[in-house]
Amino acid sequence: MSTQIEQEQTEEQTEADAEAAEPAEQSHQDRRLSEKEARAEAREREEQAREEVRDADDTVRIKVFRYDPEVEGKSEPRFDDFSVPFFKGMTVLDALIYARDHYDSSLTFRHSCRQAVCGSDALFVNGQQRLGCKTQMADLEGPVRIEPLPHQDVVKDLVVDMEHFYEQMEAVEPYFQPDELPEGEREEQRQSPENREKVKMSTRCIWCGACMSSCNIAAGDNEYLGPAAINKAYRFAMDEREGEIQKEDRLEIIEQEHGVWRCQTQFSCTEVCPKDIPLTEHIQELKREAVKSNLKFW
Amino acid sequence: MAQHYSSFERGGIKWLFQRLTAVFLVGVLAFHFFLLHFVNHAAEITFAGTEARMSQVGYFATMWLFLVTATFHGVNGVYNALVNQGLSGTPKKAVGAVLTLASIALIVQGTRVALAMTNLL
Amino acid sequence: MSGTYDRGAVEDFGRWREFQPGMWAWIFHKFTGWVLVGYLFTHIAVLSTATGGEVLYTNTLQGLEELLIVRVLEVGLLSVAVFHILNGVRLLFVDLGFGLENQDKSFYASLVVTAAIVVASVPTFLAGV
Amino acid sequence: MHEHDVLVVGAGGAGLRAAIAAHEEGADVAMVTKLHPVRSHTGAAEGGINAALHPEDSWELHAYDTMKGSDYLGDAPAVETFAQDAPDEVIQLEHWGMPFSREEDGTVSQRPFGGLSHPRTTYAGAETGHHLLHTMYEQVVKRGITVYEEQQVLDLAVTDHDDVEDRECHGVVAYDIASGEIEGYRATDGVILATGGPGQVFDHTTNAVANTGDGYAMAYRAGVPLEDMEFVQFHPTTLPSTGVLISEGVRGEGGILYNDEEERLMFEYGYANNDGELASRDVVSRAELTEVNAGRGIEDEYVHLDMRHLGEERILDRLENILHLAEDFEGVDGLDEPMPVKPGQHYQMGGVECDENGHTCIDGLYAAGETACVSLHGGNRLGGNALPELLVFGARAGRHAAGADMKEAEIATGPSAKSEAGEIPENVEVGAVGGSDESVAADGAAVDAGTVVESEIQRQQERVDRLLEDEGVNHAQVRDDIQQTMTANVNVFRREDNLVDALDDIREARERYRHVAASDPSRTYNTDLMHTMETRNIIDIAEAITVGALAREEFRGAHWREQYQERRDDEWLKHTMLAWNEGSPELYYKPVLLEGEKEYEPKERSY
Numbered sequence A: 001m002s003t004q005i006e007q008e009q010t011e012e013q014t015e016a017d018a019e020a021a022e023p024a025e026q027s028h029q030d031r032r033l034s035e036k037e038a039r040a041e042a043r044e045r046e047e048q049a050r051e052e053v054r055d056a057d058d059t060v061r062i063k064v065f066r067y068d069p070e071v072e073g074k075s076e077p078r079f080d081d082f083s084v085p086f087f088k089g090m091t092v093l094d095a096l097i098y099a100r101d102h103y104d105s106s107l108t109f110r111h112s113c114r115q116a117v118c119g120s121d122a123l124f125v126n127g128q129q130r131l132g133c134k135t136q137m138a139d140l141e142g143p144v145r146i147e148p149l150p151h152q153d154v155v156k157d158l159v160v161d162m163e164h165f166y167e168q169m170e171a172v173e174p175y176f177q178p179d180e181l182p183e184g185e186r187e188e189q190r191q192s193p194e195n196r197e198k199v200k201m202s203t204r205c206i207w208c209g210a211c212m213s214s215c216n217i218a219a220g221d222n223e224y225l226g227p228a229a230i231n232k233a234y235r236f237a238m239d240e241r242e243g244e245i246q247k248e249d250r251l252e253i254i255e256q257e258h259g260v261w262r263c264q265t266q267f268s269c270t271e272v273c274p275k276d277i278p279l280t281e282h283i284q285e286l287k288r289e290a291v292k293s294n295l296k297f298w
Numbered sequence B: 001m002a003q004h005y006s007s008f009e010r011g012g013i014k015w016l017f018q019r020l021t022a023v024f025l026v027g028v029l030a031f032h033f034f035l036l037h038f039v040n041h042a043a044e045i046t047f048a049g050t051e052a053r054m055s056q057v058g059y060f061a062t063m064w065l066f067l068v069t070a071t072f073h074g075v076n077g078v079y080n081a082l083v084n085q086g087l088s089g090t091p092k093k094a095v096g097a098v099l100t101l102a103s104i105a106l107i108v109q110g111t112r113v114a115l116a117m118t119n120l121l
Numbered sequence C: 001m002s003g004t005y006d007r008g009a010v011e012d013f014g015r016w017r018e019f020q021p022g023m024w025a026w027i028f029h030k031f032t033g034w035v036l037v038g039y040l041f042t043h044i045a046v047l048s049t050a051t052g053g054e055v056l057y058t059n060t061l062q063g064l065e066e067l068l069i070v071r072v073l074e075v076g077l078l079s080v081a082v083f084h085i086l087n088g089v090r091l092l093f094v095d096l097g098f099g100l101e102n103q104d105k106s107f108y109a110s111l112v113v114t115a116a117i118v119v120a121s122v123p124t125f126l127a128g129v
Numbered sequence D: 001m002h003e004h005d006v007l008v009v010g011a012g013g014a015g016l017r018a019a020i021a022a023h024e025e026g027a028d029v030a031m032v033t034k035l036h037p038v039r040s041h042t043g044a045a046e047g048g049i050n051a052a053l054h055p056e057d058s059w060e061l062h063a064y065d066t067m068k069g070s071d072y073l074g075d076a077p078a079v080e081t082f083a084q085d086a087p088d089e090v091i092q093l094e095h096w097g098m099p100f101s102r103e104e105d106g107t108v109s110q111r112p113f114g115g116l117s118h119p120r121t122t123y124a125g126a127e128t129g130h131h132l133l134h135t136m137y138e139q140v141v142k143r144g145i146t147v148y149e150e151q152q153v154l155d156l157a158v159t160d161h162d163d164v165e166d167r168e169c170h171g172v173v174a175y176d177i178a179s180g181e182i183e184g185y186r187a188t189d190g191v192i193l194a195t196g197g198p199g200q201v202f203d204h205t206t207n208a209v210a211n212t213g214d215g216y217a218m219a220y221r222a223g224v225p226l227e228d229m230e231f232v233q234f235h236p237t238t239l240p241s242t243g244v245l246i247s248e249g250v251r252g253e254g255g256i257l258y259n260d261e262e263e264r265l266m267f268e269y270g271y272a273n274n275d276g277e278l279a280s281r282d283v284v285s286r287a288e289l290t291e292v293n294a295g296r297g298i299e300d301e302y303v304h305l306d307m308r309h310l311g312e313e314r315i316l317d318r319l320e321n322i323l324h325l326a327e328d329f330e331g332v333d334g335l336d337e338p339m340p341v342k343p344g345q346h347y348q349m350g351g352v353e354c355d356e357n358g359h360t361c362i363d364g365l366y367a368a369g370e371t372a373c374v375s376l377h378g379g380n381r382l383g384g385n386a387l388p389e390l391l392v393f394g395a396r397a398g399r400h401a402a403g404a405d406m407k408e409a410e411i412a413t414g415p416s417a418k419s420e421a422g423e424i425p426e427n428v429e430v431g432a433v434g435g436s437d438e439s440v441a442a443d444g445a446a447v448d449a450g451t452v453v454e455s456e457i458q459r460q461q462e463r464v465d466r467l468l469e470d471e472g473v474n475h476a477q478v479r480d481d482i483q484q485t486m487t488a489n490v491n492v493f494r495r496e497d498n499l500v501d502a503l504d505d506i507r508e509a510r511e512r513y514r515h516v517a518a519s520d521p522s523r524t525y526n527t528d529l530m531h532t533m534e535t536r537n538i539i540d541i542a543e544a545i546t547v548g549a550l551a552r553e554e555f556r557g558a559h560w561r562e563q564y565q566e567r568r569d570d571e572w573l574k575h576t577m578l579a580w581n582e583g584s585p586e587l588y589y590k591p592v593l594l595e596g597e598k599e600y601e602p603k604e605r606s607y
């Protein structure tokens, strides 16, 4: 079932290797035992998986992108197929975990919270950027193609390099900088419920990078801040607690050459955002704000 | 990301003009098409008709503005499209210069053609 | 640095892009915009060759208009212009923040209306070749 | 080797707060974290942050509620410090831009929460933790604090003095996930462990996959005792298929629990006649399981949580994300039908023993957040008390590590605080088996700080090389076995024979773990290897929890024992302590401090 690269060696070879590189604490005997146990166990797991697939009322197939520059046999990108027993409520992430734990433990992907808050598992599933943990298998047409996010350097399998995305996020001074703070001890800054409502959606971003990956412009222009970073700027620019002076500074940042003007209102960012943030709307509003503030200085 | 703070090019005004010219163009282009293809069937256009129209100051001014705005709108659009595709540095400057020159040439030539069509000179 | 950011060896590995309405609209708008500038330049150029006098002007234009190919191209130009106008108006609304939720529908509407207008004007354009 | 004044391990709420505090004291701080900071599980917290902000409210009331909630197993100095500092911390957060939900007049909203005598839970929609995490990460970015992300800390570099209290912590050793290199980090002033909860010890949990309790295990093996580990909170409202949590906020706003006969179970069967659904979590969890065991559960598994009567507008306003959670993870529309819920592992009250300043008994080693046990939550944590804990004790640990002038701690730590010896029953076997990688602390008599770190790097390098090169058992099965046995035997209801069974299973898992190896040979982003190393920690923690559960012969807080259906204050007003003791764990007790500025007389905990 597993299409993992062939690792099996002949008995003799393994033993010879074992002898050559025997670690001090472990006796030869021990080692042979554990290797034997390992092989038996691996067989058992696959057998179990096969049985589960056989017994399941329903199974799903996933085609997963594989690539590891470091491992021979995986350095050429390819797709692997896995059959996974289906249960109601199964997500793409569940299917990946099953494949990893039963067929091929080298299958690599980021994940943590399983509840769409950590933003680790944005993937390219059946041609669209989605969070693995938030996408029901039942909603997809099989076999489900799972690939790493496009337009980012692939590190291994489904893991991409997020560094560029983080840089863009941090380029917009993504931190609160109020013009002034209240004097009194333990006194909060006031914010109207309406204003909180206004920034609410923009504060929901989980830094998953799906939007950036879906944007054609970001793909063509490395320096484009991208929808997530602009949305971050929106979150602060529209927060009435920061004050007018700071807002001008923020508008200058997003107005720079690779800022809001780059956006061509393609809406794909908005379509894919798992947190339903109206990204295009926020970008457009910032464009208008920027124009307004420029006209003010005329 | 120092580069983000240093290279300020206020794209805002050009962006605004792109939209303002678009608004203007909606009207004029529709008018133009309608007049020259539906009201006056294109095949029947003659110099006399053109001259008659062009000699009205209002019409002439509109057409000339049409030329200028369309040039700005079109050329600026092309420039933006190229920049969006990642054009930068020297090539970008070069393209900018070429496009500006082309626009000027177009407007100058267009003006001359337009004037030739009038009986004003 | 982002400017020289390298997207790595497998950037384009078998990954097709699934376009969404907004992307198609962008592509079409771009394409039609370019055709229109192209036409603007040609248009002025053609008119320039015809500034030599009344007869030349009329002959040039009428001569061109007699060619079927020119008529067909004109229909093409019309469709391109109409789409660009309609989608342009759609974009203007998007810029003003109106109807963002229906951006996909308005794009489809632009397409349909363009098609309708073009079909309706074909007789006028091709008449009398 | 990287070198900084203060190293913070973990970048969840506690880690971030600690780093900011240390930075404000002028220290050169760096964070070393397994996940990028914004991926930390603090982001999953929904409900809110407790702090006595209202003029009619007071820290004393908050302290009293917390102590009562803890079932009198909290230490008064911790509880009081907490209640006093929490309001400042919340206002601080507000000043950092946290988007709290607001009242009409623009002030921060507060809502009622289980076990609180006053509505003092501040919140930001139903995504409080997300906003707290992001707001603080933003401040870290603002201050330019160094963050080493995707670095899995494998162990601490601690000297190997015989007496644990003589030991010093000089840094940590981490596995660079992206490159596969082993990296040494040296801390001149202190290491703060803030690695979050150990939810992965159980198979039905609200915790993230990364919450493998690494910090507990590392500190434990370095010699710091684990305190009150048997106190595990099970949240009464988690979705049955994934463990995703439905916030207490739903019940706070008026959500109702029904059994399959559509009876309002909290009242019908007298589980909590005063507070009903808002009773403490352990009470509600037991009520649900009792219903299910009595055959009144739905599909013999769960009960229903209904919020439809609150009306669409209120739900959309305050509980919108609950709707998404129920829809995305359970396929249920909360506006239309009741949501299925059942108890799931949620929070670890016990943890790495430390004092009010986060300091452990090892010099230079601190703990903060869920990993730590200052003994604030005692036998049971109140909802909304963990997030302020991250802030209050995170900040204190950060300041103390950076050398700020602070009041001496009142809570005693380390083996010297022992008041009474405990005994691990003879019919169970615990602790290290065989050689493999069980050794603790640095080898030899290395006392020079650099050498301590170096030798730890060496050890970890060998371990990683072996796991990569050898062929061996896949860790996933071992982990799975632990999770199954913990959920089956060390759950909400605890019986002696089950606990012994669990320890037997854990023993077996330990044996098998000796033969594990990673089958992915790659040095790049090898999650197989990472998880294999985490499983080791899971085993240690599972054992500590179960030993504690077996030792504590009473029913207190979240800890329920079939044979002992009462809280036994005369004998059990003490903390269960478990020290690794070089592989042969030692159980002992230390007294609870019920006297601080105020005195807390144990009362019956009735809701």
Ligand SMILES: Cc1cc2nc3c(=O)[nH]c(=O)nc-3n(C[C@H](O)[C@H](O)[C@H](O)COP(=O)(O)OP(=O)(O)OC[C@H]3O[C@@H](n4cnc5c(N)ncnc54)[C@H](O)[C@@H]3O)c2cc1C
Pocket: D009, D010, D011, D012, D013, D014, D015, D032, D033, D034, D035, D036, D037, D039, D040, D041, D042, D043, D044, D045, D046, D047, D048, D049, D050, D128, D129, D151, D152, D153, D154, D194, D195, D196, D197, D206, D207, D208, D210, D211, D214, D215, D245, D346, D347, D368, D369, D370, D371, D383, D384, D385, D386, D387, D388, D390
């Ligand atoms: C679903 C849910 C809802 C909750 N709701 C509330 C609530 O409403 N109110 C409340 O007060 N409390 C709530 N809690 C509890 C509270 O959120 C947690 O106790 C708290 O967030 C833990 O924070 P932390 O900083 O200790 O750990 P985490 O946020 O879990 O952070 C752990 C950090 O440690 C790092 N790490 C882990 N292992 C290693 C390693 N080996 N090496 C390096 N780094 C490592 C991780 O990368 C991460 O950055 C909730 C908890 C859950 C699970």
Ligand code: HEM
Pocket: A264, A265, B018, B019, B022, B023, B025, B026, B027, B029, B030, B070, B071, B073, B074, B075, B076, B077, B078, B080, B081, C029, C030, C031, C032, C033, C034, C036, C037, C040, C084, C085, C086, C088, C089, C091, C092
């Ligand atoms: C008649 C009404 C017109 C309207 C409403 C209109 C509207 C627009 C708008 C809004 C844009 C900006 C798109 C963006 O930046 O997101 C645009 C781009 C453009 N327009 Fe027009 N336009 C009109 C006429 C014309 C004409 C007559 C020409 C030709 C001269 C033209 C050529 C272009 C070009 C080349 C672009 C750039 C396309 C690209 O992005 O590549 N437009 N138009």
Ligand code: SF4
Pocket: A204, A205, A206, A207, A208, A209, A210, A211, A212, A227, A228, A231, A272, A273, A274, A275, A276, A277, A279
């Ligand atoms: S804006 Fe949406 S898609 Fe983009 S990073 Fe944030 S959550 Fe992800």
Ligand code: F3S
Pocket: A214, A215, A216, A217, A218, A226, A227, A262, A263, A264, A265, A266, A267, A268, A269, A270, A279, A280, A283
């Ligand atoms: S996809 Fe890109 S072009 Fe704009 S609307 Fe979104 S950023």
Ligand code: FES
Pocket: A111, A112, A113, A114, A115, A116, A117, A118, A119, A120, A121, A122, A131, A132, A133, A134
């Ligand atoms: S696993 Fe956290 S967002 Fe999917």
